[in-house]
Amino acid sequence: MKRLKQTLSRIDGKGYKAYKDLQGEYRFPHFQLMIDYVQGDPFAAPSRIRVRMPQSEAKIPEEWFTQPHRKVALEDWIARVWAEKAARYSFRAKGTGKSGLIGVDRPGQEILPRTAAVVTRDYVEVRVTVGLPAQGRRVLGRKAEEMLCDYLPRLVMEATPADSIDREGVEERMKLVDNQRAIRQYLKEKGWIAFIANSAVLPRESGISDRPLKGENVVEFRAPESLEVSVKVPHGSPIRGMAIRDGITLIVGGGYHGKSTLLNALERGVYDHIAGDGREYVITDAEAVKVRAEDGRRVEKVNISPFINNLPFGRDTVRFSTEDASGSTSQATNIVESLEMGASCLLIDEDTSATNFMIRDGRMQKLVAKGKEPITPFIDKVRQLYEEKGTSSILVLGGSGDYFDVADTVIMMDEYLPYEVTREAKEVARIQTNDRSREGGEEFGEVTPRKVLGKGFDPRKGKKEKVDAKGLRSIQFGSTVVDLSGVEQLVDVSQTRAIAEMMRLIGKKADGGKTLRELIEAIYAEIGQKGLDVISPFKGQHPGDLALPRKHEVAAAVNRLRTLRVL
Ligand code: ADP
Ligand code: MG
Known part of the structure; x- marks a missing residue:
């Protein structure tokens, strides 16, 4: 001193x-x-x-x-x-x-x-x-x-x-994270996707705030009896709430009745939340991935053939590339890329989906023959995806009852409270047939891992290296900007900074010999051994302000790098 x-x-x-x-x-x-x-x-x-x-x-x-x-x-x-x-x-x-x-x-x-x-x-x-x-x-x-x-x-x-x-505060925190971990383990053992405790507060203060909505108008979560489970936790009495099982779950209900709010809470449930957040006992399997339409994004040789075939001019959909994807091709790409990374569950909201990707009703099938429609809608693939690949789906859908046929569970949101209406939905589907034919084919199709080349990664802008987060959903990588506005489960700008650093490392390791998933998993293995500091060029000193993202968000960023090249 x-x-x-x-x-x-x-x-x-x-x-x-x-x-x-x-x-x-x-x-x-x-x-x-x-x-x-x-x-x-x-x-x-x-x-x-x-x-x-x-x-x-x-x-x-x-x-x-x-x-x-x-x-x-x-x-x-x-x-x-x-x-x-x-x-x-x-x-x-x-x-x-x-x-x-x-x-x-x-x-x-x-x-x-x-x-x-x-x-x-x-x-x-x-x-x-x-x-x-x-x-x-x-x-x-x-x-x-x-x-x-x-x-x-x-x-x-x-x-x-x-x-x-504040020892008491820390002790409380320890109990909280012990309990959160216990619920995660419970879900894993059952093979289920999510748990939402009774009394959870799902809505947020505003569209730009992540804090809980407060006041007398807040409706606390309450599980429908038929879906209620009780989970034993190490601290305190068992926690009761709604379990979302594996398979296909629909969230239906009138507009403004809280469907998207529920799905958003599930998206965030891949992370643990602090006490007082309202979502501290909303726990979602950590490999659940929100997917949406994202027109305009670039795509590099992704096998979207399970969903898209016979494009005009005979364009390849087994190795599909574009500088400017449409709503449906971008949504198909986002799904396939998530599967490449091992997603356990897809989270999909009608608000951010391409309609023609989600549904194709009986009348449209009659007017536009299958041979003239490149898109196989998700409704015809969602069961194969679950049965063959083990990937579940949770879908928010207020506008189409066609999915009643393929759903395992139907939850209706009514004035912000969930009700199980599976039996009713199946009954409706039986009485009022929809007259559409299945277009999904024999099986889901191949998910093809891609091997990444190093040449797409140039961290230099001019003579200097320039790699950094530009806010939560944007990364400057050399002279290109990676747009992450469609990557909704990214929650902290420090995660974005970490992704930027990881992209730099991936660029160094990529030589066409390893898949994107392998490259990313190698980084996480090292982090597991040496801590998050290890991804920083300044490790051993102040490493910068970084927080751990999920592998899915790292992959999402690489996939959106406009200069990415794969074998
Ligand atoms: P939907 O997707 O069904 O149209 P949203 O989830 O977008 O509906 O919710 C509509 C509005 O209701 C939002 O402003 C949201 O903050 C609010 N809201 C959602 N859930 C609750 C709740 N449990 N208590 C109070 N307000 C809620
Ligand atoms: Mg909505």
Whole structure:
């Protein structure tokens, strides 16, 4: 600390570049400070530092981090506390640009593995960004000293050692994630897809907020008796709620009765949520994938022949490529790409589907002969998909009763509450036949894994490498921009940053010998061994603000890279 103060007083008043002299490690009474990267000027991306407190000081109980799911929950907890307190400690040092800023990557409603905080048997380390104070382009050495030698140590002591942590809060969190894990395991054992607890709050505050809707108009979830199950959990009494089994599940109901809200909650249920979110006991199999139409996207040699055949001009649909997919071809592509990655369940909403991909009724079949229609609608494939490949589907459909024939379970949303209407739907289907013929053929068809070539990945823009997230649903990769607006289960911009880094790694490993899935799984195997830091070019130092995405979203990004080439 003394050395840090000396350097700061030496560079006080000098040009901003003099701050570079700070890079290095410093010993404080209760922790170690690592200044890994110093920003080039007061407006640039802030400087990156780490504080590491040995467990001899922090004394974090081992039972909070020896099991992987608890470790994730604890690290998330510490990152949250830090982010909140750091925001308060940030002082606008009457300086230029980001002067005085102290920040830690703040988690949202989900509990994700992230790089912001790391707890090991030996230490607790937090990755912080700071704006080193400047007046114009001059170093404000005194202010920097106040920030690093006064504010920062206080923040560290308030937010890191077990003594200062809200123990009850952490204990509650541990119970929550234990229970969430138990429900996930329960679903796995049964082979089921999802669970939604009674009293869950599904609607969100607004279209741009991920927080729960509050107020007297909120209708809490309540399982219909016929679908209600009770799941034993390690803490507290068994949790009751609705189980969605494997197979084909329809969610029907009038417009504005809560169908999409239910599906959205299921989409997010692949992640665990914090207490108070309303969806903490909405648990969905982690391999469930939302698929939608996404016209305009690029497609690189995807085998969409299970759904699309005989395109005009004899275009190949076994290795289908386009720079500008239509609604139906994009939806077919999204499904097939998800299957390549091993999706367990497809989540589909009529609101974001191509109508001609979902249905083709009896009258249309009579008017437009099968030979003239390239599309085999999903309704004729959904059962084969389940029976042959084991992939379930959950479909929101208010507009077509044709699916009654192929559904295993039909749930009706009525004033935001679910009712099971499977028997009624089957009865309707029996009495009122729809007069359509099955067009699905003998079997679903081949899912063809694609081997990725390296040449499509160029991280350079001009002479420099440029790979980064541009907001939640956009990645700059070299000189191309990857549009992820159709990738709805991406929830945190730190995940997007992680995907950008992973794409860089995939580009290095891809040589036409490995499939996309193999390439991605190799990265996850390494993360499993060494932690999420491993994907960062700055591993060993402040790795940047990253959170773990699912493999599906990584694949989705690669698939949307407009320069992608496969064998
Ligand atoms: P649908 O897809 O059936 O047309 P939505 O799911 O889009 O309906 O829901 C319509 C509106 O109702 C949305 O504004 C949503 O926030 C609200 N909503 C959904 N579920 C609930 C609920 N359980 N309690 C209160 N409001 C809800
Ligand atoms: Mg809807």
